[in-house]
Amino acid sequence: MLAAFLAALVEAVEALTIVLSWRRCEAGSRPGSVPLAGALTLALIVLVAGPFLDRVPLHALQLVIGVLLLLFGMRWLRKAILRAAGVIPLHDELAAFASESAALRAHTVA
Numbered sequence: 053m054l055a056a057f058l059a060a061l062v063e064a065v066e067a068l069t070i071v072l073s074w075r076r077c078e079a080g081s082r083p084g085s086v087p088l089a090g091a092l093t094l095a096l097i098v099l100v101a102g103p104f105l106d107r108v109p110l111h112a113l114q115l116v117i118g119v120l121l122l123l124f125g126m127r128w129l130r131k132a133i134l135r136a137a138g139v140i141p142l143h144d145e146l147a148a149f150a151s152e153s154a155a156l157r158a159h160t161v162a
């Protein structure tokens with residue numbers, strides 16, 4: 053169970069990074085409340101669902117995970133092809149960083 057929790061912790065950090073970067077999450081929530089709620093929810097899910105993973109047939113679990121990975125991979129491949137064709141604009145990480153940094157500098161804490 054500890055190994056599953058530690059493995060899920062990587063995803064929790066990534067989700068936390070995404071949540072903290074959203075401006076809409078700032079409205080209506082106190083600073084620090086979202087990460088704590090997410091960590092507690094993750095711990096609860098691991099504690100409740102962890103022991104039941106032994107009861108799931110391994111081949112069925114592998115099939116479901118494989119299909120999901122295939123579907124997500126096809127979605128990412130489609131987006132990559134559309135970006136390469138010029139249909140979807142490329143991400144400009146430097147411009148996004150500059151605009152976010154400027155917005156943070158302009159934001160004053162009351």
